[in-house]
Amino acid sequence: MTQKTRAGQYHLFAMPMGSGGHMAGWRHEEAEPAALMTLGYWQHIARTAERGMFDALFLADSQGFRPIAGVDAFAATDAIRLDPLVLHGALAASTQNLGLVATVSTSYNEPYAIARRLSTLDHVSAGRAAWNVVTSTSENEAHNFGREAHYGHAERYARAEEAIAVCKGLWDGWEDGAVIADKASGVFFEAAKVNGLYHKGEHFCVAGPLTMGRSPQGHPLIVQAGASEEGLELAARTADAVFTSHPTMESGVAFYAGLKKRVAAAGRDPESLRIMTAIQPVPAVTAEQAEAEAKALNEAIPPKLALSYLKTVLGGIDLSRYDLDGPLPELPDSNASLGTRQRIIDMGASGMTLGEIAVAVAASRTSRSLAGTAATIADELERWYEARACDGFVIAPPSLPVMLDRFVDLVVPELQRRGRVRTAYKGSTLRENLGLGRPQSCYTVDPALRAEPEIWQG
Template sequence: MSADNRRMILATFIHNSGSHPGGWRYPAEGPVDQHDFSHYARLAQKAEKGKLHVYFSGDSQGFPHIRGKDAFAATDYAGKLEPTTLLAALSVVTQNIGLVATVSTTFNEPYSIARRFASLDHISGGRIGWNVVTSTGDIEARNFGFDAIMGHDRRYERAEEFVNVVRNLWDSWEDDAIVRDASAGRYFDPAKVHQLDHDGEFFRVAGPLNVGRPPQGHPIIVQAGGSPSGRALAARTADMIFTAQNSISGAQDFYADMKARAALFGRDPGTLLVIPSVQFILAGTEEAAARKKEELLELIPDALAFQTLQLQLGADLSHCSLDDKLPEVAQTEGGQWVQEQIVRMAREEDLTIRELAKRVVVARASLAMAGTPEQVADFCQDWFLQKGADGFSITPNYLPANLDDFVDEVVPILQRRGLFRTDYEGETLRDNLGLSRPENGFVADPELGNEPAIWA
């Protein structure tokens, strides 16, 4: 039993065939087909067997432009199924696990996203979450008619309004609006369906939604920004924040900062769950785990590591040698917090570009460790009890075996220590995360939308 009776939250963040850039080449049975739904169904069912809270599918809407002849198999960008489509299918082959998908506010519209996630929440029986991101790269912008990505602060201003509109659309139908009164010929009560008529800086949205209020009221909102703008958005709007931290002290600082920010918005800090991303290499002994780590590193081409470093930094390093130290890089309009973490790593550890690239392509500025199941459980326990995390987003290096190892070997240890549950506690993702169902905003504040309803 943990000292304060808390139980950790566990998610798994599935990169197509593994987060490690050499991971797709590692399985003894050969590479998986990233277009094969059965691959993802197996992973979600395995995570559910381990009683994990969330299966998380990330996304990007672009493919990196590879210069010259250094083409490489970047599995993060090849065979990337659209995540909300994937979640709809996974909801049919699972029963309890939460399903979270990344969808950008930069190249979407609030009405379509509100409708999509409300539909998913109904289809899944209340198990859906939306990872709210702003797009960070020009490779995405060019797919939507723009030469370059929108400025960082401007993207977050748009995201704030976007999330507000989506939440109001989810509330545009009251919980008991659908009456299905066949004798009276009334399927719904018009007085309980609300016009939004939002007219803001970025969006004009009439509403109401044409889907009833989601089972969870609002699907879970997840956020992953680490910049000041990203932290402010998460503190005000998110139920859960994914983060990348590479030390317990850094994790504790971030944890305390996010809880304090949530309180400034009048929230109970316990309603914002802070979930660092971690990558584990597991084996029966430390020596075997270290060998696995080296084997995986040898499967990463230098060209892939170098290209990934440039993408993460938002900088052109083509004038540099792999044996050079990282030069000064201009602040990007993309992922500023990730860039800051990478530059700090390079300076503090005095890394060459080759060394930095291998580190970044493996850990993406988050924490990666190799060890035995007991050592991994010790790590999770230490960070959890020392208020560095409310839980963890487990990011398997290779699939399916790395996820299997965690579920089969680490989860039982955490359960025996009283740190993780032994079964699902409720029917919805909110229930299982210990989060309350939001009150309908139109009911709480009748001035929010136009009254009376548009059909009255």
């Protein structure tokens, strides 16, 4: 255990990827892949995360069916994805303190609908809603929403920034205290405190206001994961938390310092952004058991599936004609995630073969894999936190629910013993538990904004 030089407790997000973050996690003897589409499965995961004092449950999503090639590739359980907002609505009633992070694409959703649904979730969860803002990378997603081709990278981010601004404007529309429900006077709400948006932009035209009062958090939390130049700049200007993944601590340290610097350059306090790095832990009572399970999971990934998945994350680049024991070939440009592409290039530069990279990506999606005892895993988390590679961790169990159960039963008590994880929730909202302030309505800050702009004709 390292000597503490950085005070504070870790923030923890749980990120259940279907039946596990590992591509073969569903094949673990204690995994429950057949229950993926049942509420009971997700209730167990959410309640376990809450028992482990996690800040939030993070649900990834895509509205498209990913390309699948080869007979073996039909073992891919990530083809199944339930709608995160619908699922979180149910989980809000099953938990009391756990934050609920829903992935919603700005490419194939309108901002009014996004703002309304997230505000609803914030109300019914008593202030635990968060929005993972994504721009989509799947070509199939475009085909599901009436487009012949997916938006280009720059257009996706321009659309995302405008969508976030529209949502924040809508969330501000109802000022605090607008709903008074005064039975004696017959006044239900103060009309002067309900403001239209009157937005006309490059991508969206939205009148507003929303159909409900201001939510408990003011704005549901904004979470992002983009690692391209556009993604980092957008996060620096707009995000409350950033989810990232790094195969090495050194790359995490560089990312952390660079993004905090961008936040300051955007005129924000660097401490107003929480940077969360993904860890894929295989906890066990003994090191031998943990290492054996990690090895067995990697060996259970069919080679065709590993290459198929690598092709997908690289935006359709087919590497099947190259020698698996040879180096990563030069990658052409694509319309996929630039951050993920760069991390794969970095793996190749470190000396990993194409086959090793394919298995590593299929196993952990470029996150740090970590097999060991509770003390070993706690030591590694301490090392990353002390080095300022993150403000907390996104725990992506390789197999579910078994390895989330183990993390909570084995690792969390060790982290609590070290004073790094809370023993009770202190706040009533996700913002409070993350130590983030509640934004005021812009109309409360500047009442002059209440005037209806003359340009609006709708």
